[in-house]
Amino acid sequence: MSERWARALLRGYRLAGAAAYPFVGGYVTWRSSRGKEDRARRRERYGVASRERPSGPLIWAHAASVGETIAVIPLIESILSYGVNIVLTTGTVTSAQVVQDRLGDRVIHQYVPLDLKPAISKFLDHWRPDLAIIAESEIWPMTLLELGARRVPQVLVNGRLSDRSFKSWKKRPFVAEALFENLAHVVAQSDVDGERFHTLGARPVSVSGNLKVDTNPPPVDEKALDTLRKQIGTRPTWAAISTHEGEEDIAAEVHAMVRNRRKGLLTIIVPRHPERGDALEAMITGKGLTVARRSRRDRIDADTDILMGDTIGEMGLYLRLTEIAFVGRSMTGQGGQNPLEPAMLDTAVLSGRNVQNFRESYQRLIDSGGAKIVRDREMLAGAVNFLLANDAARYAMIAAGSATVQDMRGALARTLKALEPFIQPLIVQARLNGSGRR
Incomplete structure (x- = not known):
């Protein structure tokens, strides 16, 4: 598959998503009926925000489910200590509960919008993030492309690629490169993961270790x-x-x-x-x-x-x-x-x-x-x-x-060091504007 065909395929994905957008309501409603979606907040899945955007710089952090959410909580707590606002998206009801239990109102939680252009565009138009931090292996084509088109730096942290995912991406190298070139930095879990991201076109790539090691043990009543x-x-x-x-x-x-x-x-x-x-x-x-x-x-x-x-x-x-x-x-x-x-x-x-x-x-x-x-x-x-x-x-x-x-242990410190060039300007901006997290 050539680079031209890869980009044509991604354009087709964008158009198909736009065409499907008016019909996804039934799917989300069905998931709600099975307890897989928060019925009261299902509009967030269409990119409709349920909260106001705070003033000043803002980081969009995304973690798919419970495991990824728990892994990035110490990282998010470290960033919050700098006074920068964070909107944290997750994809499951259980991960949303983890965010509420562990972070409360220190972050703005939203359910992640569906990877369809209208939903992503609505989300980005409202939140206007200055930086996107994505956890582990959440590679959503439309999200990466839309953030890239808006020149929002995207950093993948605790990055990993399973054997199956790597094999799948290798069959479509030009598609992988067209997507991964939008990532400003990949912080991989291991040398194997780092080499895989590098092979697929991500630049630059560093290795931090697993953020899950730097989390606290699960709490108990x-x-x-x-x-x-x-x-x-x-x-x-x-x-x-x-x-x-x-x-x-x-x-x-x-x-x-x-x-x-x-x-x-x-x-x-x-x-x-x-x-x-x-x-x-x-x-x-x-x-x-x-x-x-x-x-x-x-x-x-x-x-x-x-x-x-x-x-x-x-x-x-x-x-x-x-x-x-x-x-x-x-x-x-x-x-x-x-x-x-x-x-x-x-x-x-x-x-x-x-x-x-x-x-x-x-x-x-x-x-x-x-x-x-x-x-x-x-x-x-x-x-x-x-x-x-x-x-x-x-x-x-x-x-x-x-x-x-x-x-x-040590992945958290190495990840923060990799993020420093992206976060430091936001810290300065927040302090100059007097618009830090509140």
């Missing part, structure tokens, strides 16, 4: 933690967290296999998508197991087999109830989930083999002894049983994971 600990008592526990379809079934079967050896075993299952709670409860009880659901505030009794963590924003609670955690989307799913949170919270990490999206983090943890890869449910059951029975081995994994996380 101490009262709720104390209540659950009293109910659990001295029972042995392990957790399967961020599980995807099929992995809850595996966790339930592992529980049945291990409880014969570990009397009183309690298994904590935290599905990635809590709305699947009813179906999962039916599946688990169908195996003859007793379930207590956190969403119902069920009491954990002596005969409770499974605590289902079907709530949002309580990962810090579930991880503090155990010292062993299997991290999902890695056995039946693809790509893996972030292993750093359990490592931060003194937990031995187990995972399936499909961890491409977190390759470097897992490699560091595996090399240090802080994480182990398991092949299937039998191997997972064996690992859980072994770690429950061997305190020394479990404590060694926990210590190794904690030390590895500590060694990986």
